[in-house]
Amino acid sequence: MNVLFTFRIKDEQMEKLKADFPGIQFCFNKKADEIAIDEFEIIVTYGEDITTDVLERATSLKWLMVASAGVEKMPLAEIAAKGIVISNVRGIHKTPMAETALAHILSLGRALPALVEQQKRKEWNTKVRQTELRGSTALILGPGAIGSEIGRLLQAFGVRTIGCNHSGNPAGFMDDTIRFDGLLSRLPEADIVISVLPSTEKTKGLLTEEHFKAMKETALFMNFGRGDLVKETVIVDALKNGDIGHAVLDVFEKEPLPVESELWTLSNVTISPHVSSHSGKYIERALEFFTENLEKWQNGDKDLVNLIDPEKGY
C-alpha cells in the first residue's frame, strides 16, 4: 500500500510513520503533478492541490486525508462519483482555541496586563484588582467541538457553563443548554460570554445593542468565532457606555482590523489578530488523526474518524 504526503512534515515524524507502519510505502513532500500519482491508494493533503485533473490521474486513490478543517473548495462531486473516501481533521482547533480562551479569561482575572505595566515602571504595587474565576458563570455561544472543550476546561475551574445553540439540544460540558431565542433572558447571569459561532444565516448579526445592555456591567465578552456576529459599532458603544466590563476580540467585521477603528485604543478591549486557533503543534495533531485512521484502514476497517460525506460537504 502506497501513501503520498503532498506537504512537508518533520524528519522525525517521517521516521515514526515508517517505523509504526512497516508494511506501508510512504512518499513525502511531493507535489501531485511531480510524481506518478496513479500509484497511491492514500493521499494526505491540505486539499487545495486536489483538482479534477489530479483526480482523473489518481486511478488507485481510495482515501483522501485532508489535513484541514474545511473541504468546501475541493471537487467533492467528482470525489463522490469515484467512491473515494474522504476524511479531515475536524476538531483540530479545539485545543489551541480553548487554551486561548482560558488564557485571556485568567490573564484578565489575575490582572496580568496591569502587572506588566507596573514592571515597566519598576513599581511594586500589591493593590491590583484580582478576581477568582471559580464560582462564576460562562455563557458559550456555539457549544460544538470547540465550545465544549472550552466548557470542559471552565468546569474544571469550577465555572457554571450555559451553552447556547440554535436547537437548544444538550451539548457536552454544559450545565445547561438554551436556544438562541432564549438568549436575552439568560445573559444577565453570565460573567463571561464567549462566542465560537461560525458565520451562517442564523448567526449573522445575532447579537445586538439589546444583548449587550442585558449583560452584567462587569461582563467579559469574547469573540473567537466570526466578526459578523455583531456590528463593530455595537461593541464600541457597549464598551464606551460601560454596558460590559471588557471585550476580547479575535475576529472582526473587517480583517485586518482597519487602523481607523476605535477598538484599537479603547482601554477595556483586547485585540487579537485572528490567531486564537494558531498552534505550533498543528501537524503533530493532524498526524494523530491520520495514524488513528491508517491503523483502521490497514485492518480493513473503513469506518474512519472524521469521515466527510462528499455530497453534503461535512
Place this chain on the structure above:
Amino acid sequence: MNVLFTFRIKDEQMEKLKADFPGIQFCFNKKADEIAIDEFEIIVTYGEDITTDVLERATSLKWLMVASAGVEKMPLAEIAAKGIVISNVRGIHKTPMAETALAHILSLGRALPALVEQQKRKEWNTKVRQTELRGSTALILGPGAIGSEIGRLLQAFGVRTIGCNHSGNPAGFMDDTIRFDGLLSRLPEADIVISVLPSTEKTKGLLTEEHFKAMKETALFMNFGRGDLVKETVIVDALKNGDIGHAVLDVFEKEPLPVESELWTLSNVTISPHVSSHSGKYIERALEFFTENLEKWQNGDKDLVNLIDPEKGY
C-alpha cells in the same frame, strides 16, 4: 448559642448566616474588648486579636475559628490548656494561586503580552509564536494543597505532572512523585518548573546553578512559594545565559524587589509583587469553611474540617 465575628463581613453575608442558622445568635464586627466576650461559645477572628487576656475573659469560648492560614502568633499553649477547639482556613489560597499559575502559563503560551504590545502599535501581525500547553510536562515543587490544585488543573489541560517533595510520597494529581534528592535527574523532562514550597531549612537554597543548567533551554520557571528557594543571582544568570526560556517570579529574596534589581528589566522575566494568592473572594471562601464546620458543630459533631492541634501549631 452565640457567635462573635471580630471582623467585618458584607451585609448579604450576615443575612445569609442568620437565615441559614436561625437557632444561632450572631454578633458581627465587634472588637474583642468592646463587648461582653464571656457570652460567646464561638469566635470567628483573623487571629491577632485573641490575646491571653481575651482568652481569660472568654469563659464560654469552646471554638476559635481563625480566618487565616497561619496561627503561629496565637497563644496556642493557653488555648490547648483550656481545651478550646481551634480551626483555620488552611487551603484557602489554593484557588487563587492555582488560577494565577495557569494564567501565567497560558498567557505566555498564547503570546498575550506580545499581542498587547502589537495592539498599542495598532499592528495586525499574525506571526506571533504560540505554543500548545497540551502534551507538555510540569514539575511541581511542593505538591501540597496548592501544588495539587495546580496539578489538577494542569492535568485537565493534558499536562503530565511530576511532584517533588522531601519524602517522595505520592501526592494528589501528580502522575509521578519524586524526592528532592532525585530532582536534578528529572528536570530535563520539564517544560514548566513551578515552586510553591514554603521556607524551611530543607528548601532554603534548594535550587542552584546546576539545577537551572539541567532544565530545558525553553523551560518556564515559576516561583510562587518563597524567595529564599534560590539566589536572585542564580536566576539572573540562568535567564541571561539562556539556560531557561522565561521566569515568572512572585516572590523574591528581598521584598519589595529593590529597584536596582536586574530582574525588573530582563526581557524574559515576569515580575509579580507577591500577589499570587490575592483574591476578591477571600471572605466568601473563609465563610464556606466556617459554615461547613458550624453545621457540624450545631449537630454535636466536633470533627471539624481544618482542625489545628494547638500543641503542634498546625
